Amino acid sequence: MSSSALNTQLADQIINSISDVIGPGPAGLHEPKFHGNEWLYLKECLDTTYVSSVGSFVEQFENDLVRYTGAKYAISVINGTAALHIALLLAGVKKDDEVLIPDLTFVATANAVAYCNAVPHFVDSEERTLGIDTAKLRDYLNKNTEKKAGFCVNKITGRIIRTLVPMHTFGHPVDIEGCLSIAKDFNLTLVEDAAESLGSFYQEQHTGTFGLLGILSFNGNKTITSGGGGAILTNDSSLAKHAKHLTTTARTMHDWEYRHNEVGYNYRLPNLNAALGCAQLEQLPLKLKIKRELTDRYRKAFSLVSGVKLVSEPANCFSNYWLQALLLDKEDIEQRDFILAKTNEAGFMTRPVWTLMHELEPFKNNPKMDVKCAISLSKRLINFPSNSIIREVGSA
């Protein structure tokens, strides 16, 4: 068969597999569902007039997150980007530091580093987890950094590499043990970008709770949503206290005085959004069950398709399967884009993974290691509808 005929065949098989599982389109990538106490809690906000910075849902949401994730502290904020910004500041990131982040991530990871006036330094991924390749990173740091006054210093730029930020891609846990070991050996603080992985566990411990700080996101496209929202997780009480302080304009408390002891941020989650988050979090176990059931069905459907494989959770991990992904065998942009066009035409929303950070205009001259695997993944990954089954089972 010609290459074009092969592409058509593969696109058709992908469309049929999706449609076998979730029925005819249209279907988006990830649509929120509200089948719980959302109405009740939002109405309570209006009835009590507590929609903004005062109200009990913020505290309830934070307590619920603590209970669910096992982190000692959770500080709710306005979105995942804000959470990451503050987590990086608290992890000690300073002007002109470098911060190691995956080349394959959503732009928020890099932007949050830029907000600290620091420099994102891009790291390669591995195909097994879609996250940081820890073996390769360790080797790279051994060769390209030196220890000076206890700090890990980039030999080429002379800048301190302060922090490592692994990200759990599409909800699949990264090799967090490998990351922790690198952080320890190279004296880096570890901030976990768990924006996509609420409900994902690395060996029975919730993602986002391994590093000094971790962050979550509750954007509308996430497993649960608060409209806009995010959270900082930590086990350190003084960091938790400082996170709350920094995200609420750094006001020092007094009955009536407005005094602020450092440059603070207006990142507080409104009570209205926290109310929605509380109702959604109650439904998380059911949502995860349905997402994993969907994954099983997709796995069966795609097992018959050659040229592509369904991305699965790494060994010893439990993934939320936030965003379903196919990995094409071939690094062939033409094939990928053909499939993207055909699936979208057929009413099934698909998209490639994010443009790699080192290819973006604001970060194109940033330091990076060889990112061969990230480049390969970026040519081969396709996300596709990830919660449409919910419409069929009708229960979450």
Next chain:
Amino acid sequence: MSSSALNTQLADQIINSISDVIGPGPAGLHEPKFHGNEWLYLKECLDTTYVSSVGSFVEQFENDLVRYTGAKYAISVINGTAALHIALLLAGVKKDDEVLIPDLTFVATANAVAYCNAVPHFVDSEERTLGIDTAKLRDYLNKNTEKKAGFCVNKITGRIIRTLVPMHTFGHPVDIEGCLSIAKDFNLTLVEDAAESLGSFYQEQHTGTFGLLGILSFNGNKTITSGGGGAILTNDSSLAKHAKHLTTTARTMHDWEYRHNEVGYNYRLPNLNAALGCAQLEQLPLKLKIKRELTDRYRKAFSLVSGVKLVSEPANCFSNYWLQALLLDKEDIEQRDFILAKTNEAGFMTRPVWTLMHELEPFKNNPKMDVKCAISLSKRLINFPSNSIIREVGSA
């Protein structure tokens, strides 16, 4: 009478005046009220599942703001602080620039300048408007700056003074014509901090629409609220486009590609919050009517009290009277704090104005002009319950 007896007398008179107008306490400074389509619109968000970055309320809210304020463009964002941050960036504020802001303001004004890595430079206020004293500022700039390559340069620090940010204190319009004239003569961009002044007009033009850019806030304590929320106003189409771009992660549009051409921000207003904002904005005329009626009643009540006067809108201005304020005749912190204690004890929430910016730890070494009037005002201003009458008339 002894000073302490006099203070007791004044505190009692203030408590009686407030209670004559709004009845017995407790009463907060400003509580939101929801008597319109709030529930209808929030419910619509849940029913359609559009709570986050997709949904029609964001566009509707922006259109409604354009219609109400007369600005050509309104870009909704997550809060007033975020609006100010982006407005300053768009006004050309760069690292190490100085930005003229009132010494008497909420800390967000100064923080937003700091987010741009620029330096807040503090300006005195006048008693008539509680805003920037334009005569004094002009004189100060004449003496302390020089024009270099067209820029206004601080003779002492050598830094470019890039932007002037007047703020409409408690909703009372500043001398915006004086500010515009200074901006023109000293080649400064003008960004109006109208966080407190939605519904306030300078001569019949809405505050926030005079400068290159202006900003609004819809925090829970404001005249109308969206839980958390803010907006950027401008008449310049390319600035409006850029504001929308920067506040939504600077993504360049393509059906499926995630490409970002500059460091962007996640400042988008969620649809859920915009829905609340739409319902609240519909009720703004009624809320203003009630706030002004409350003011009339307070004016009558306080006309009999000596030692204090009610702050009123400047000539040729229409104020939203967002936050009621009393101005004590005497600069006497002991007297002020006694009144604050007594009124709060009586169930009427009161507070002094914000701590002056130059007194805050992060800004204490910043450049400033002589701020004699701001210091005097900070010792004499007391805010008190500003929308409690609404409970009585029961209609907004």
